[in-house]
Amino acid sequence: MPAAYEEHLVPVVFRPFAEDLAARAATLGRQCVLELAAGTGVLTSALLAAAPSSDVTATDLNETMVALGAARAPGAAWRQADAQRLPFPDDAFDLVVCQFGVMFFPDRIGAFAEARRVMAPGGRFLFNTWGPLGTHGFEAALQAGLERAFPDDPPRFLATVPHGYADPAAVAADLTAAGLRVEHEQELTLQGRAASIADLATGYLTGTPLRAAVEQRGGGPAALATVIEEMTDRLGPGPVSAPMTAYVFRAAG
Template sequence: MPAAYEQYLVPVVFRPFAEDLTGRAAALRPRRILELAAGTGVLTSDLLTAVPSAEVTATDLNEAMVCFGSVRAPAAMWRQADVQRLPFPDESFDLVVCQFGVMFFPDRGAAFTEVRRVLTSGGRFLFNTWGPLRTHAFEAALQAGLERAFPVDPPRFLPTVPHGYDGPAVVAADLAAAGFTVQEEQELTLQGRAASTVDVATGYLTGTPLRAAVEECGEGPAVRATVVEEMAARLGPGPVTAPMTAYVFLAAA
């Protein structure tokens, strides 16, 4: 999964937003950075380049991602870690960053409380979340394809997890409950560029949790063909450029 994620999804979906977060992080001039849900290290690599004087610690719950990322961005310190029980002392970092990871936290209140614990007084928490599914053209088309392929019980991973925490007011309330002050909140739409819809479909169906849903049905090739057909009908076969909307938050401890 990490290899497919890195090859097909990172350049199209995640790199544009990693570049945005990197610019915001660098402007804060941090000395000690903790990255949560670092995945294969796209944001990690950019942070190391943009803030060379900072110490960067990258974490992910998934051991396979940590192994992959530590090769991709070896200058960072990599740790497998659960955000709800971070293995770091109080006030260890002056910046915590997370790209499209908070939606996966089972207990966001507990996670945000842990983030605040490891931040210095006045330290910042910088992260983004996806907007509603309809505002992410690639994933909206993909979900439509899945609903064609599974007319009775389609996989609900995309609408319930990546796009299941898309209310800025809810996010802000959760941050406030954990003791944060929201300093900035921005809706941001960037363009994703893919060589083909086949590549995008392959990335999602083999490099994300959707893979398990497809494998369980035992009809992987047929599902993939249906998804690609639907995505091509909506976006074109490729090269394709499509909008993706996210919310960016900066909060102070």
Template sequence: MPAAYERYLVPVVFRPFAEDLTARAAAFRPRRVLELAAGTGVLTSELLAMAPPPAEVTATDLNGAMVALGAARAPGAVWRQADAQRLPFPDEAFDLVVCQFGVMFFPDRVAAFGEVRRVLAPGGRFLFNTWGPIEEHAFEVALQAGLERAFPDDPPRFFPTVPHGYADPAAAVADLTAAGFVVEEEQALTLEGRAESIADLVTGYLTGTPVRAAVEERGGGPTVRETVLAEMTARLGPGPVTASMGAYVFRATA
């Protein structure tokens, strides 16, 4: 799953936002950076390349397979398998904590945010993004329509409920405040993704995300891919296609 995620989804869906988040991070000239939910390292690679470079980037993820692939792709970082709700780092160890599209997966966000605040030095920043409503992500609107066509009685609901399930910025601000942060900025952001092939994007979504398990649980086979591909192609074209993706960016101070 990590390899399919990296090959088919990262360039289209995640790299544009990694570049944006890195530009924001560079403005603080951090020396010690911690990344949460680093995945296969798309943001990690951008952080390592930013100018001026931080003295050290520590990248973490709960998934060991993601850590292994990320460490191979971005060996300049220190990689650790870690739970964001129980970070294995001392107090005040970092100047900046960043997280790209990961906080939606934390079971207890206030607890995770509290851990982030604990490992930040006084005045350190927490910088992260979340997806907006699924209706603002053209690729995933088309994907979900394809899944609903393939499984009309019980479509997988992973994308509306998890990646796009923390799409109320007021909820994120409330959770940050409850964890003791001062929220400095909350910004809606829309960027474009460019897919050379909708067929490749379908492969990425169906084999490189938890939708893979949901399809398998429903007994899905090759016909599911054909149905999803037909729906996404009807809505977006076969590719190359450029589509908008909506998100929110938050910056908070410890």
């Protein structure tokens, strides 16, 4: 899964937002940075490029992701870690960053409180989260393809997890409950560009938890073909471009 995620999804869906988040981090000056839910290191690499004088520690719960990320972004210190129980002392980092990871935390307030705990005085917590599913051109088309392939029981992973924390007021309330103060909030829409609908669909269906959902429903090559057909009907054969909307937050302790 990490290899398919890195090859097919990172360049199209995640790198544009990683470059944006890294540029925001760089404006805060030289930092000791902790990254949560770093995955395969797309934001890590962008941070190292945008702020080369910063010391970056990248973490992820998944050891396979940590191994792949360490190989792709060796300029950071990599460590397996649970964002809800960080293995770091108080006041250890100037900046905590997270790209599209907070939606996956079972206890978001607890994870936000941990981010606050490890932030030094004057530190910041910078992260993004996806907007509603309908504001992501690629994933809205993908969901339509899944509903066509599995009309009786389509997978709902996209709507309930990646796009399941799409109310900025709810995010802000959780930050406040964790003892953090929202300094900045922005709705941001960037364009994703994919050379191939087939590669993009393959990335989603083999490089994300959708893989298990499709397999549980007995899906295989026929399901993938249906998804590709529906996405092509909606977006074109490729190369294709689609808008993707996220919310960016910066919070202080």
